[in-house]
Amino acid sequence: MTTVLEISDIKKNFGGIKAVDGVSFDVQEGEILGLIGPNGCGKSTLFNCILGQLQPSAGEVKVDGKVVTGFRPSDLNRLGVSRTFQLLQVFPKLSVRENLILAGQEHQGNMLSRLLGPSDAGLSKAADQMIEFFKLGHLAGELAGGLSYGQQKLLDAAMAFMGGPRLVLLDEPAGGVNLTMLGDLKARLAEINREKRATFVVIEHNMEFVMSLCSRVVVMAEGKVLAIGTPAEIRANSAVIDAYLGH
Template sequence: MTTILDVERIEKSFGGVRAVQGVSFSIEAGEMLALIGPNGAGKSTCFNMLNGQLRPDAGRVRLLGQDITGLAPRRVWRLGVGRTFQITATFGSMTVRENVQVALLSHAHRLLRFWRPAPEHFADEADALLARVGMAEQAERACGVLAYGDLKRVELAIALANAPRLLLMDEPTAGMAPRERVALMALTRDIAREQGIAVLFTEHDMDVVFAQADRIIVLDRGRLIAEGSPAAVRANPEVQAVYLGAGLVHG
């Protein structure tokens, strides 16, 4: 298998708080890797060092062998890293198709010719992405009127617009109904395997994590305390202690 992301002993401190302490892991093509931990574990800090929002104090981040440590988010995105966010970020007054077209235009880095209206650019490509995420029939609707679960699917299509090799998903099912959560992550898993995309996601819904992740890494107070298959992580005594009463250790 091809290693898409290789993270080597990254660290980040804020004043006297060591938010991330020497964390290392890797992700293979087509793999779904869940990053979990209690509040304050360092998940968001770790996540933000991978796409350039934060620069590590130490360590290295490599994408397909290329050192991307500390590169700006836009440069990281252009190298093939897509991202979704806990709170959806779409243009509410624009149609579903237009939102995806904007992402495709940005990826192509194309300057629009004044005699050609923007909605004509990449319409077919946008429709193909929307079909893949089950949103083709709503292409003409404004994003501002969509149900939240549908917005999450549009956001996934936008994240796929730059043909990513790595997809970072921050709390992708937050605010969704249980059935929608399962459907979105199953769709993501299918796309990842079809296209060889490595997916790293954070998630508080342990049912989603154990059902969809191929592997799980667990952070606690900035340290990586466990890594392995869902079954191995569930049986880990230290993980059980960290999550006792939080629903991780049930059968």
């Protein structure tokens, strides 16, 4: 097995708040790892520490065996690491296609092509592939701001895949999305995982989504890891049931 992501004893304090308090786990190549836990337990902060939006107070992040702690997001993009945010990051005044191309440019860190405008660099083709893959063809020319919330979440996820990433961290990709779109998103993620051997870490509250999509699940509570296991192990874990699955 090849370890794609390894985090060791990550801590992040905000003043007196220990938002992330010594989290360690690894993610194997081709795996879909779920990250669950109650609101405020530190999941998004952990993603921010991994992807360079925040400097961890302590701990180490490795991608493909290389220490990348404190690297900038653009440096991580170039290493094939990508993410989505809990809140939508689409540009409402750009079309679906333009959003994808812009995301591709960001992943390439291609400032020059951004300044010079849409000189392509293979991004049109990649955008067309994403549009087809995420079944957004009928919406390709529409302004992102005019799409339904669920369609925007799907576009947001598609944007994270524009650089052909090896590792993608998804922060509540299905949050606020209706059941049909949820099924679509799950099918797209499962297929891209299978076909491209892309590795994912997914934060999500929808248990059915997590348990059916993920090979392993990490449960966090109050900044710490409460349990790690297969969906079946997590469902049967009494500490998890008490703290989170509860009712």
